[in-house]
Amino acid sequence: MSLKAFKRALWVYHLNTGSCNGCDIEILAVLTPRYDVERFGIRLVGSPRHADVLLVTGPVIKQMVPRVKRIYEQTPDPKLVMVVGNCGIEGGVFYESYNLAGPVDQIIPVDVYVPGCPPRPEAIIHGVAMAWVKLEKAEQGVR
Template identity: 70%
Template sequence: MKKDSFKYFKRSLWAFHINSGSCNACDIEILAALTPRYDAERFGIKLVGTPRHADVLVITGTMTEKIKDKVIRVFNQVPDPKLVMVVGSCGISKGVFQESYAMAGPVDAHIPVDVYVPGCPPRPEAIIYGVARAWEKLEMLEKGNAAS
């Protein structure tokens, strides 16, 4: 991340994390990314407690039937401009749970996804890199808004 490349998106980036049927592996890696070793907060990236404060929605896990509605509801609560980031292989493609009856399909079958972070689970560095890419996209969106 080059410092001068962020002209338009001027605030810190806040993320809201929702679990849509994950096994917890991605969740602990997201938390690990926030704790002293990786310390994502030094970039201003922060996890918040409510979707209404968030810029990025971080989704872990496969989308199960029972939680589908709740995830869509949370997605609608995030204010624009918003981005969705899927962490982990099973949210991208259902992963190892292919034949299961309880799956509602990959996350992008239900809500638009902007950033994919593959891995089972991805390393904290990969998650931070994914958030940085989301930031770049937000920058572009804000730039578009400023121009119009």
């Protein structure tokens, strides 16, 4: 994909639903100088109300279910949900555990999946770029 596709800034909100930190530190690594996604206008925001994309990590723990739903509802439309890491996609190494409320897509609708345990920073950037394309298409469909 060419760089001209980034017509505007994409703000992401990071939601940890019980992840082991592996994906979370890779998400931070994506923001810092080596990978530096801020040059594309992608930045991490402190509130879901400011976000275009929800970055969800972790297999949703039972205690987190109402919080995940609430955060999803707080994010303004059009929005996208991106799952980072295997455990959010299908449970990963924790798939049979008693305290999981299932993968993320059983709680809230998911648009982009980034597999890996944890995914490489390049894969996360690629995922955000895919999310951007989808968001653009959704907006065109609305108009």
